Amino acid sequence: MNTGVLFNQIFLMFCLMLLGLLANKIKFIHEQTANDLTNILLYLVSPCLIIKSFEIHYSAQRLDQLLLIASSMLIIYSLQILCSKLIFHAVTDPRLQRITKFGSIYSNAGFIGIPLVSSLFGDRGVFYVS
Template sequence: MNSDVLNQVFMLFLMILVGIYASKMGYIDKKLNVGLSNLLLKITLPLLVINSFLTIKFSKSVLTSAENILLYALIIHVVLIIFSKLAYTKVTDSKKGVSKFLTVFSNSGFMGYPVLKSIYGAKGVFYCAIFGIILNLFMFSYGIMVLKNSKDNSFKELKRAVINPAIIATIIGFILFIFNVKLTTLVISTISSIGSMTSPLSMIIVGIMLADINIGDLFKDKLVYMLTVVKLLIVPAITFVVLKLLNADQIVIGVIVVLEAMPAASNAAVMSLQYGSDENVALKHIFITTVLSIVVIPLVIKLVV
């Protein structure tokens, strides 16, 4: 099991190196990288979300499990949002939004599926897909609002955020799941193939962004150290305590704690670039947490699974 997890983390790290190489060699410039970011956020990621629902077979027991996961995921995200508001009161305004985003959202979408599949099989994939509903709803509404540092017209910003490709894809996927809609093999294969581009594309984009950063600066930013401790240690601990207090099933505790122990969401760098936040903080945090997750994820799995 641990070897599968390690292989997955190493693979994502190598994809980042591919992006760094592509940028250093001049194959991709900043303008093209913005286009790749739009491709990821508006096409490949939404299709990845839809594809996750196409792999689930509908049943009453599955629906009950889905309802429980939705509730627990909702509670966890609300708790983490409150925690992030309290934790970063002294952080400068320019970095406060991205700090909150990095704390609340993990790389559960890209890394969660293969890691949980290696632990729980099909049931783990199902739980990850359901958890992703809440994660996407919060990420592309609350997440966009904090990255844009919106203080005025918050309701207007929320409405704009909700009309988002990833959230629309979540709604479409849930409708397909609830009504057990059958799509043709051609359509399913197309959705699956394009959606599978999301993880490598996301990591390559991050690598392209990292190419312009001085490696020495990665280890000089005190905020990044604080965010790393919070993301890899404090957030999983909070998640574990909350789920225990809610008397959640052991498998549910294992799944959600493992998902929250994932590195920082790779979308953070892409979305920070899109919405005018400090992408340098996001890039440093993604790089460091991805490297450290090689040790942290197997340890968390050993403790809670």
């Protein structure tokens, strides 16, 4: 993969985030509008992008790759859960302990990761990343 394309896409997303921040600072977008746009992105656009990526022709090779990725992710999540229990065991506040464990196990890769992978690798990349 060309790293120039990757940096270009990240720069473009950064510019869009800055535009949103600027629109919020000058009160062009109100808090409720920002919440509504976030909900549209999370509950409509992202699921449609994922569903579209799964509309591909069946092949045994793709199924094998999907099963390999799924089993790898189960192992990785298990290791993350174990590590977070060991690392954050010393945190005494149970609420803070839950938050730190959750934050260290589950990333927010879907919010930025799926659009980035979509622009770099198309539907095939979204199929594997989701």
